[in-house]
Structure formats: C-alpha cells, structure tokens
Amino acid sequence: MSAKNILRRIFLEPLIIISRDKAGFVGFIFLLFILLLSFIGPYFIKLDTEVKLDKIYQFPSREHILGTDNQGRDIFSQIVNGGKDVIIVAFLAGLISTLIAVSLGSLSAYAGGLTDTIIMFITEIILTIPQFPLLAVLAAFVRLTNPTMLAFIIGFLGWPALARAIRSQVLSIKERDYIEAARVLDLGRIHIIFSEILPNMLSYIVISLIMAMTGAVYSQVGLIILGLVPFYGHNWGLMIQLAWTRGAIFYKGSIFYILSPIIAIALFQWSAVTFTRSLEGIFNPRLRAGE
Amino acid sequence: MEDRAIIQLDHVSKSFTVRSGIFGGRKSMQVIGNLSLSIQKGEVLCLVGESGCGKTTTGKLIVGLIKPTSGRILFEGQDIWSMNKDEFKNYRKAVQIIHQDPYSSLNPVHRIYNILSAPLFRHGIVKTRDEAEEKVLELLDRVDLTPPRDFIYKYPHQLSGGQRQRVAIARSLTLNPRFIVADEAVSMLDVSIRLSIIELLRRLKEEMNVTFLFITHDLAMAKYFGWEGRIAVMYLGRIVEIGPTPRVIENPLHPYTKALLMAIPEADPQVTRSKKPMQLRSLDIPSLLNLPPGCTFNPRCPFWIEGTCDREVPDMYEPEKDHYVSCFLFRGK
Amino acid sequence: MAKEILNIENLFVEYSNIRGKVKAVRGVNLKLYKGENLALIGESGSGKTTLGTAIIRLLPSSGYIKDGRIVYKGNGNEYDISKFNEKDLRQFRWKEIAMVFQSALNSFNPVLKIWDQIYDTAKAHGITNRGFVRDRAISLLRYVQLDPERVITSYPHELSGGMRQRVLIAMSLLLEPKILILDEPTTALDILTQRNIIELLRTIKADMGLSMIFISHDLSLAAELADRVAVMYAGAIVELGSVEDIFYRPRHPYTLGLIKAVPTVTAGFRELYSIPGSPPDLINLSPGCKFAPRCEYKETECEKDEPKLVEVGPEHFVACFRHKEISNGR
Numbered sequence: 001m002s003a004k005n006i007l008r009r010i011f012l013e014p015l016i017i018i019s020r021d022k023a024g025f026v027g028f029i030f031l032l033f034i035l036l037l038s039f040i041g042p043y044f045i046k047l048d049t050e051v052k053l054d055k056i057y058q059f060p061s062r063e064h065i066l067g068t069d070n071q072g073r074d075i076f077s078q079i080v081n082g083g084k085d086v087i088i089v090a091f092l093a094g095l096i097s098t099l100i101a102v103s104l105g106s107l108s109a110y111a112g113g114l115t116d117t118i119i120m121f122i123t124e125i126i127l128t129i130p131q132f133p134l135l136a137v138l139a140a141f142v143r144l145t146n147p148t149m150l151a152f153i154i155g156f157l158g159w160p161a162l163a164r165a166i167r168s169q170v171l172s173i174k175e176r177d178y179i180e181a182a183r184v185l186d187l188g189r190i191h192i193i194f195s196e197i198l199p200n201m202l203s204y205i206v207i208s209l210i211m212a213m214t215g216a217v218y219s220q221v222g223l224i225i226l227g228l229v230p231f232y233g234h235n236w237g238l239m240i241q242l243a244w245t246r247g248a249i250f251y252k253g254s255i256f257y258i259l260s261p262i263i264a265i266a267l268f269q270w271s272a273v274t275f276t277r278s279l280e281g282i283f284n285p286r287l288r289a290g291e
Numbered sequence: 292m293e294d295r296a297i298i299q300l301d302h303v304s305k306s307f308t309v310r311s312g313i314f315g316g317r318k319s320m321q322v323i324g325n326l327s328l329s330i331q332k333g334e335v336l337c338l339v340g341e342s343g344c345g346k347t348t349t350g351k352l353i354v355g356l357i358k359p360t361s362g363r364i365l366f367e368g369q370d371i372w373s374m375n376k377d378e379f380k381n382y383r384k385a386v387q388i389i390h391q392d393p394y395s396s397l398n399p400v401h402r403i404y405n406i407l408s409a410p411l412f413r414h415g416i417v418k419t420r421d422e423a424e425e426k427v428l429e430l431l432d433r434v435d436l437t438p439p440r441d442f443i444y445k446y447p448h449q450l451s452g453g454q455r456q457r458v459a460i461a462r463s464l465t466l467n468p469r470f471i472v473a474d475e476a477v478s479m480l481d482v483s484i485r486l487s488i489i490e491l492l493r494r495l496k497e498e499m500n501v502t503f504l505f506i507t508h509d510l511a512m513a514k515y516f517g518w519e520g521r522i523a524v525m526y527l528g529r530i531v532e533i534g535p536t537p538r539v540i541e542n543p544l545h546p547y548t549k550a551l552l553m554a555i556p557e558a559d560p561q562v563t564r565s566k567k568p569m570q571l572r573s574l575d576i577p578s579l580l581n582l583p584p585g586c587t588f589n590p591r592c593p594f595w596i597e598g599t600c601d602r603e604v605p606d607m608y609e610p611e612k613d614h615y616v617s618c619f620l621f622r623g624k
Numbered sequence: 625m626a627k628e629i630l631n632i633e634n635l636f637v638e639y640s641n642i643r644g645k646v647k648a649v650r651g652v653n654l655k656l657y658k659g660e661n662l663a664l665i666g667e668s669g670s671g672k673t674t675l676g677t678a679i680i681r682l683l684p685s686s687g688y689i690k691d692g693r694i695v696y697k698g699n700g701n702e703y704d705i706s707k708f709n710e711k712d713l714r715q716f717r718w719k720e721i722a723m724v725f726q727s728a729l730n731s732f733n734p735v736l737k738i739w740d741q742i743y744d745t746a747k748a749h750g751i752t753n754r755g756f757v758r759d760r761a762i763s764l765l766r767y768v769q770l771d772p773e774r775v776i777t778s779y780p781h782e783l784s785g786g787m788r789q790r791v792l793i794a795m796s797l798l799l800e801p802k803i804l805i806l807d808e809p810t811t812a813l814d815i816l817t818q819r820n821i822i823e824l825l826r827t828i829k830a831d832m833g834l835s836m837i838f839i840s841h842d843l844s845l846a847a848e849l850a851d852r853v854a855v856m857y858a859g860a861i862v863e864l865g866s867v868e869d870i871f872y873r874p875r876h877p878y879t880l881g882l883i884k885a886v887p888t889v890t891a892g893f894r895e896l897y898s899i900p901g902s903p904p905d906l907i908n909l910s911p912g913c914k915f916a917p918r919c920e921y922k923e924t925e926c927e928k929d930e931p932k933l934v935e936v937g938p939e940h941f942v943a944c945f946r947h948k949e950i951s952n953g954r
Contacts, residue, residue: 177396181462184354185410186383195409199400284399341814342785451902452668481667482841486885486898508814511887518893540889554819556810556844558886560867563847568819574769576784 027274038083048074057253094213096155105166139228203283236261303362335520337513387463391475393455397447453484534614544616630656635692650859663846666856722796727789732780739776764794786817858914865940
C-alpha cells in the first residue's frame with residue numbers, strides 16, 4: 001500500500017464519510033474549530049492578565065470581542081486559553097473510563113458465570129453511589145493539584161455505566177454465528193474478544209469514549225465551580241467559578257463573563273456528541289465508499 | 292461396529308431453563324430427551340425434522356458448543372467433556388461446523404484472508420504471512436472460488452450468499468477436520484446455488500473422507516445428499532426413525548415420517564396434486580415446556596394405541612435390518 | 625374465453641442505489657385472468673417480489689415505476705394502478721387487491737395485539753365500524769382454522785410461524801378483495817405447516833373464486849397451486865405457460881435448469897444438475913440475453929440481442945433464441 005493510498009484512507013475517505021451525515025459534519029466542523037482554538041489559539045492570542053480597573057465589565061467591542069471581566073481582562077483571550085486543560089483532562093478521564101469499561105464489560109460478558117456475577121456486582125455498587133458527591137468527598141482527601149490525578153479519579157468513577165452497556169453489546173455479539181465458528185475453531189478467548197468481538201463494536205466504543213469525555217467535562221467543571229479543586233492554571237470551569245463568586249450573576253454588565261465559558265463548554269459538548277452521528281459510517285466496512 | 296464410530300451420543304438429554312410468563316417461575320424445557328446415536332467413520336448421516344425438534348441442538352452438542360444436561364458425547368470413544376486439554380484440542384480440530392446463514396457466519400469486519408488465516412496461525416499450521424497467503428489461496432481454490440486472488444482480500448459483504456457459504460466451508464476445512472456438521476448449510480441459498488454447494492460437499496467428502504452430519508428440514512435434499520448414507524428423523528427431541536436413506540424414504544415406518552413424506556410439496560404437478568396428506572389428529576405442536584406423556588407424537592398420531600402410546604415411551608425396534616423405529620406398532624417384530 | 629382482471633403492460637421498475645440504478649423489472653408484459661392462480665417463480669434478483677409489490681404500489685422508498693402501465697379491470701371499469709395517488713390507493717388496496725407477506729415477525733407490529741392490528745388495518749382503509757370488523761375477523765380466523773378468541777388477544781410472538789401466516793391470510797380477506805398477491809407464503813415454514821397452508825389456499829380458491837398471484841422461489845408451490853407459471857430471471861419473464869407446459873415441456877434453459885436442480889422425494893434417486901455461475905448485477909447489465917453467461921446453449925447471437933417472448937405452443941411463451949433445441953424437456 002503506497003503512502004498516497006494510506007493518506008487517502010486515513011484522511012480523505014473518512015472526511016467523505018463524515019460529510020454524508022449533515023448534522024454529523026456540522027458537529028465535526030465545530031469540534032475541529034474548538035480544538036484548533038483551544039490548542040493552536042493560545043500561541044496567537046496570549047492570555048490577558050493585565051488588570052485594567054477602568055475597563056471592568058465592558059460590553060463586547062472591536063478591541064474585546066467578548067468584553068472584559070471584573071478586573072478588566074479580555075474575556076476572549078481567556079476563552080481561547082481556557083479550553084486546553086478542560087479538554088485534556090476530560091479526554092484522559094474518558095479514555096480511562098472506556099478502557100476499564102471495555103476490559104471489564106467484555107470479560108464479564110464473555111466469561112459469564114461467576115466472573116460475570118462478581119464484576120457486575122462491583123459495577124452495580126459503584127454505579128449506585130452518587131458519583132458527584134463521591135467525587136466531592138474524594139476531592140477533599142486527595143490533593144487535586146495535579147490535573148492527571150483529577151482525570152484518573154473521574155475516570156475511575158465513570159466506568160460502571162459504560163461497562164454495563166459494553167457488556168450488553170458483547171452479550172449479543174457473542175451469540176452470532178461467526179463467534180460460534182471461532183469457538184469451534186478453538187481460536188482462544190483473548191483472540192475472540194479482541195479480534196472478533198471488539199472490532200465489531202468500534203463505533204460503539206468510540207461513541208462511548210466521546211460520551212465519557214463529555215461526562216468528564218461536567219464532573220470536572222462541577223468540581224471546579226464548587227471550589228473543590230485548588231486553583232491551577234486557567235480554564236473555563238475556573239472562569240465560571242470566579243464569575244460566580246465575584247458576583248457576576250448579580251450584575252447585568254457581567255453577563256458575558258459568565259456566559260462565555262458556559263457557552264464554550266456547551267458548544268464543545270454539543271459538537272462532540274453531534275459528531276458521533278458520523279462515526280458509524282467510518283467503522284462499518286459496509287458503509288465505506290467504493291469498496 | 293462401535294469401534295468404527297467417530298461420534299457417539301450416549302443417552303444424551305439437554306434441557307434449558309426458561310422463565311414462563313412475567314411472574315411465572317423457572318420451567319425446564321427439554322429440547323433433547325435420552326438420545327443415543329452412533330455415527331460411523333466416513334458416513335453421511337442426515338438429521339431431519341421440523342423446527343423445534345432439536346436437530347440444531349444436537350449439532351451444537353456434537354461440536355461442543357453446549358454441554359449435555361445428562362449423558363455423554365463421545366469422540367472416537369472418549370467423552371469430550373472428560374478430556375484433558377490436549378485431547379480436547381485435538382477433538383476441536385477434528386470436528387467442525389458450517390452454519391446456515393451465510394450472512395451472519397462470517398465476521399463482517401474481517402477480510403477473507405483474515406477469516407481463513409486466523410485458525411491457521413493459531414494452530415501453528417503456518418508461521419509466516421507468505422505461508423498463510425499460499426494456504427488461503429489453496430483453500431479458496433478447493434471450494435471453487437476461482438480465481439482465488441479475486442476473493443482473498445475482499446470483505447464478506449462484497450460476496451454473494453453462495454460465495455460466502457463457500458468461504459464458510461473453506462474455514463471449516465482449515466484444520467483438516469474428520470467430522471463436519473452442516474447445519475442447514477444450503478437452506479438460505481437460492482435453488483440454483485444450493486445444488487452446487489451440495490456437489491462441493493460431496494466432492495470434499497470423497498477427497499478427504501470426511502464424515503458428515505447433514506442437518507436439514509428439507510427431506511428431499513437430505514435424500515439426495517445422503518442417498519448412500521442414513522437418515523434419522525427427529526421429533527420433539529427424540530429420534531423416531533433411523534435407517535439407510537433409501538429404506539426410510541421408500542418404506543417409512545414411523546407415522547410421523549410417513550406424514551412428512553406424504554405432506555411434502557413436490558416440484559412435479561401430477562405427483563404433488565395426487566398426494567393425499569395424512570390426517571393428523573391435531574394441528575397443534577406440543578410445547579417443549581409441556582411434553583405429552585409417553586410417545587411425544589401420540590396426540591397427533593392417527594395410529595395411536597390408547598393406554599400404551601400415552602403412557603410409555605417406545606424403545607427402538609428393528610423391524611428391518613439396520614432400520615430402527617421408535618413406535619409401538621413395531622413392538623415384537 | 626377467460627376474462628382479464630389485471631394487465632401489466634411493458635412495466636419497468638427501478639431502485640435508486642448509491643452505486644447506480646437497479647433495473648429490477650425490465651419490460652414485463654403479463655395478464656392475470658379472473659379466477660386463476662398465477663405463480664411468479666424466480667430466485668433472488670429475478671424481480672418477482674418487485675413486480676408483486678409494484679402491482680399494489682408498496683415499493684420501498686428507493687423504488688419507483690419508471691415506465692409502463694398496470695391496468696386493473698374491475699367494477700366495469702379499467703384503472704391504471706401505476707397512476708393512482710395516495711387517496712386512490714387507500715381505497716384500492718385491501719378492497720380490490722390485497723397482499724400477504726411472509727409470516728416473519730417483521731410483518732407484524734410486535735407491541736400490538738392481533739386484534740389491534742386487524743382493526744388498524746380496517747380503519748386505515750375506511751372501515752371504522754368496530755362490530756363489523758370484529759365479526760368479520762372472527763369468522764375469517766375461524767375459516768383459516770384458528771381459535772379466534774385466542775388469536776385476537778395474542779401478540780405476534782406468541783403465535784407460531786404457521787399461525788401467523790394464517791392470520792395474515794385472514795386479514796387479507798377482510799374486505800373481500802378480487803386479487804390476492806402472496807409473497808413466499810410457505811417459505812421458512814415446516815413441512816406439515818406448509819401442507820396446511822397449501823390446503824388452506826386451495827380451499828380459499830374453491831370457496832371464494834379469487835384470482836391469486838404467488839411469488840416464490842419454491843417450484844413445488846407452483847406445482848401445487850398454479851394454473852399458469854411465469855419464470856423470471858434478471859427482471860424479465862423468460863418463460864410463461866401453463867403449469868404442465870413449464871414442468872413437462874420447458875423450453876427455456878433456465879427453467880430446465882431449475883427443474884433439474886430441485887430434488888424430489890418420491891420416485892427413487894435422480895441425479896441433479898446445478899446451474900453454474902450466479903445471477904447478473906442488475907445495475908450494470910451486459911447486452912444480450914441475461915442468462916447467457918450461465919447457459920450451455922449459448923451462441924453468439926445470445927450475447928448481442930436480448931430475446932423477446934415468442935409463442936411456442938398455445939399460451940406458452942419463451943424468450944430464447946435456441947428454444948427449438950430445448951424441446952425434449954425432462
């Protein structure tokens with residue numbers, strides 16, 4: 001396979017497939033925009049940390065596209081610089097959740113019997129514990145100065161719901177004829193789970209990953225807003241926290257300060273979820289173009 | 292006779308527990324009841340019956356996909372569920388299955404090459420990619436998918452039903468099996484394709500001396516494929532008649548077999564329009580949750596003997612050499 | 625002189641597909657006479673199901689009638705079904721022509737009881753009188769040898785395949801249609817159940833004098849019930865004749881091939897012969913006879929022009945250039 005062919009397969013074809021679903025394509029464009037803004041943007045638009053007391057809570061103008069905050073700092077620069085940490089932590093947390101969920105869920109479904117009962121029991125226990133209060137309690141005990149630590153904790157608490165869903169999927173695929181044939185050919189449990197079953201669930205897994213990621217965004221932002229996470233760096237959640245505690249909700253001029261990060265987060269969530277509509281097409285060989 | 296048996300079922304029963312109704316408790320559904328069968332090396336045995344008779348379950352028991360509730364499944368004289376790891380591995384290589392639905396028996400995300408090479412690599416039959424490719428091309432050629440290069444890197448959805456079934460057959464041949472269970476292997480194919488697959492199976496049987504268990508509800512196809520072998524007729528989990536195919540077809544003994552043969556629509560107007568189907572006492576097929584006492588066919592049997600057929604289960608009688616029937620009409624003959 | 629009840633004139637039906645247009649029905653001319661049983665025999669891709677669903681205008685959304693007419697002669701008038709709009713169709717379906725699909729579970733709404741589905745169907749076609757529908761449904765279910773009370777309160781999955789098929793047949797007779805189209809009525813049913821359904825259809829024909837069109841890949845269904853048989857291949861009729869003509873005097877290599885490929889249970893052992901190759905791609909059809917690639921009688925002219933139906937016997941038509949050589953049948 002030539003390099004040109006590989007490039008075509010990895011970039012051009014998926015793009016064509018994504019564009020087939022109109023909504024999914026729109027989600028993709030917005031997601032791309034937000035990712036570029038949050039990861040490339042900071043190199044061009046530096047965070048405005050200068051306190052300008054004469055420009056408090058200014059309305060959007062040509063100089064400050066989204067206005068200024070309670071200390072006269074430019075909101076737009078804060079938005080551009082505020083996405084990276086949130087997205088990275090969310091992605092990491094989502095990845096951890098998904099990896100645990102896929103491993104445990106598929107093992108549980110395939111092995112059945114006692115293994116299944118035990119794993120599901122543990123899953124149900126963690127599932128019934130209210131996630132957010134638990135996170136809040138944990139945050140009190142564990143120093144969440146390290147964003148990776150935050151990601152791990154959110155990830156470790158988020159896997160049960162996913163695991164159940166993965167398990168159901170695996171249970172149904174397990175009964176299919178080609179899996180039976182694989183068993184009769186003695187292909188081995190590991191091979192069957194990872195080479196036969198999971199590849200049929202790729203779109204499901206990736207969609208689960210994205211959903212886990214959006215869930216992690218909310219958990220993260222929630223913790224930050226409640227002040228349970230010590231301040232580090234700058235991010236959208238922190239913006240909401242500061243806006244809230246600085247009384248932005250009481251002052252009509254400050255509406256942009258509190259709304260901007262909320263809309264940024266909501267836009268990110270929405271575009272990620274909408275994008276998943278296009279994913280089915282990429283992972284299903286039947287739907288790929290021209291083969 | 293016994294030592295030439297490659298597969299034996301020794302008083303095998305299989306039950307499933309089902310929940311009956313929303314509030315109902317667990318009930319036991321006996322899919323196969325006290326079934327004994329001996330399949331000889333190199334023969335073709337056709338297992339025929341209607342849906343719910345347990346023929347597919349019998350196939351799955353033989354390939355070890357499910358365990359019997361009681362009784363033993365013997366491969367070359369050994370109980371497969373008492374085998375050690377190596378013996379079981381051997382058994383697995385020797386006994387294979389071909390499924391009914393060509394649209395669900397191949398993994399849609401794998402190319403044909405992957406589907407056929409996986410078992411080759413797994414069992415150490417090939418070690419390098421080149422060896423695997425060569426062997427896969429050879430297998431594709433064996434099942435008449437020619438030229439093989441046209442098929443090897445395709446996905447299942449790019450193949451027709453008949454072609455997919457050939458791939459499924461090729462897959463079953465990868466480990467050089469000695470016994471193949473063909474579970475309705477041609478039922479979902481078009482009429483003109485069916486025969487070519489049957490011919491392929493016949494040819495493979497000759498070339499490789501494979502023993503076949505051909506499961507089907509199509510008596511006519513069973514007759515054709517198994518003409519030189521035997522037919523076993525199943526009804527509600529039991530074998531009601533078994534014998535050499537020509538004898539069972541030309542001289543059916545069990546009332547159920549007779550009813551089937553008289554009911555089959557044939558592709559010949561004069562023949563089929565002059566058929567007089569046997570009047571059965573009831574149209575209802577008993578539920579497996581509630582099997583009738585005695586001979587399971589008695590509620591529908593026009594020849595039933597009150598007091599006998601609804602009380603005891605008939606043994607297997609042998610009114611003709613090698614032709615067995617489980618029916619009181621033949622007791623003492 | 626038999627009266628015509630349906631006349632399909634030069635019908636072309638296509639489906640839109642990502643890869644192109646699927647030419648499912650190509651220039652079919654067919655008449656249905658009053659009170660006769662006509663079998664459309666063919667394998668997958670032959671166009672038989674498309675033809676059947678086109679008659680009753682129940683093609684899937686990707687399908688459309690490209691050209692031709694479907695003329696229904698009833699109530700003293702002639703109607704072109706292919707030109708009907710939704711309103712006309714609602715009056716027309718079930719009352720004049722009804723269709724019975726396969727007894728598969730997906731012919732039913734799994735969350736509705738049978739009664740609800742019957743009543744919904746009646747309502748959709750303008751009959752809202754509950755009492756009338758109930759009486760009619762009960763008498764029809766009894767007619768098809770089902771226990772009416774038990775069946776109308778059941779859900780589809782609680783009934784066996786054979787019972788569901790009977791329900792579908794009973795439902796189709798609700799408004800006393802003149803034509804019944806049955807799509808694979810016995811496929812996937814057990815032998816004894818198949819026999820029951822066949823006998824039921826015979827009884828219906830004898831009692832009600834309907835005209836029936838059977839769509840099937842199963843030759844034996846045609847052998848049992850058909851007066852005339854149309855054999856279809858790649859969207860066209862390749863042979864049309866009485867059931868005796870088709871089975872005892874076939875003149876098309878495909879018909880002959882089919883008959884020689886189907887095993888029978890009676891009469892000893894008969895060697896069978898398969899038809900090599902597979903059906904053509906209906907999107908990219910090659911010129912000439914569509915069966916030529918698989919035909920042992922193929923000549924050069926077969927690959928250039930597509931043969932038209934010619935009369936080879938009374939009411940017996942064949943589309944083959946070499947039909948004269950295929951006159952010894954079985």
